[in-house]
């Protein structure tokens with residue numbers, strides 16, 4: 001009896017158990033199938049992203065994307081003939097209706113867009129595409145630079161707001177936009193930028209003010225003074241014909257302004273056009289500016305408050321005609337990227353190096369890698385403005401450049417590319433006796449790229 005009852009129980013139990021086991025088995029199979037599907041999907045998406053995002057120091061060769069109407073002439077040949085003109089390919093690039101122009105000012109659905117950038121597109125840099133801020137509006141920060149503010153652990157990008165009509169002040173004048181002011185954008189990840197507004201305003205009424213809208217305000221840069229607790233902005237101030245050629249200084253208690261405009265002057269009584277400032281590890285800061293008809297650069301130490309230049313000035317890269325200086329430091333050595341002098345038209349950039357910031361400065365040659373000969377000769381159709389060290393990754397920098405659009409300057413684009421320091425330079429330094437004193441500066445062309453994850457994961 002007991003046996004019978006006992007023998008029944010497991011059977012009935014077994015009967016109740018089997019459907020449950022069968023159900024779980026089916027569930028497990030479905031779960032596994034779903035997991036495999038998810039895995040395949042994940043692999044597919046990440047491979048797709050990987051396919052477009054190459055390693056930052058991988059050389060990405062690329063054929064020139066369109067057929068040229070005129071023959072392309074190597075700039076070295078042009079230089080040997082003693083010409084300081086733009087290349088035919090650049091002339092074509094500047095014609096709004098040309099295929100070259102369209103290729104380098106892409107319009108369209110995919111932009112650097114932090115609002116609508118899906119997860120697989122986050123942190124991707126597309127040099128030359130319209131870059132939207134977190135309000136979905138094109139970023140207006142041309143000829144700019146980035147300050148990392150340790151107090152707020154935030155990056156601030158300052159630049160020229162060119163959101164106005166492009167016109168010529170007179171027949172022979174350069175293309176220009178009236179001064180709006182200096183814009184500021186903030187970011188934690190160097191990719192999505194929030195508009196903090198115009199932190200230094202142009203002047204509407206007072207015709208005699210340096211920043212009257214009819215004048216020129218270019219290449220603003222900001223550094224922080226630890227002693228005074230002030231954020232100090234330096235900029236190129238000029239008249240519409242670029243004859244005043246002065247520097248302007250402003251300061252603020254906050255990185256997001258408002259900045260108070262202080263004064264302008266010709267440093268050391270010299271012309272000063274394209275410029276930048278650089279704050280060294282020891283807290284000393286420097287002004288570097290193009291002078292003497294842009295034929296040479298001058299470098300000078302700033303006073304301790306960063307509000308003026310000292311008399312300690314050196315002339316560097318004399319008779320080299322360099323503009324758009326962007327200075328940075330790597331492994332105790334100073335480096336600088338400069339452009340040639342061809343107005344808004346792109347030309348060939350050069351890297352320079354020095355063991356002492358005051359010089360002598362040596363030329364290392366063209367830093368560009370990848371793309372094609374035309375890209376490398378035209379700074380990828382852009383002009384440098386700043387070199388930004390990537391936090392936590394020594395030897396890795398972002399080369400920030402402007403792809404100017406002289407027919408509509410407000411639609412000028414940003415070209416941000418990875419820059420590394422390492423390996424042998426292309427040209428032996430003048431005083432090196434064939435021993436390379438410097439490392440090679442390399443700026444890598446990429447259609448699309450992103451920083452190593454470590455650097456943009458700011459918590």
Ligand code: DGJ
Nearest residue numbers: 174218274323324343344
């Ligand atoms: C080249 C400079 O680098 C720019 O900042 C601007 O001044 C243009 N010239 C104006 O033609």
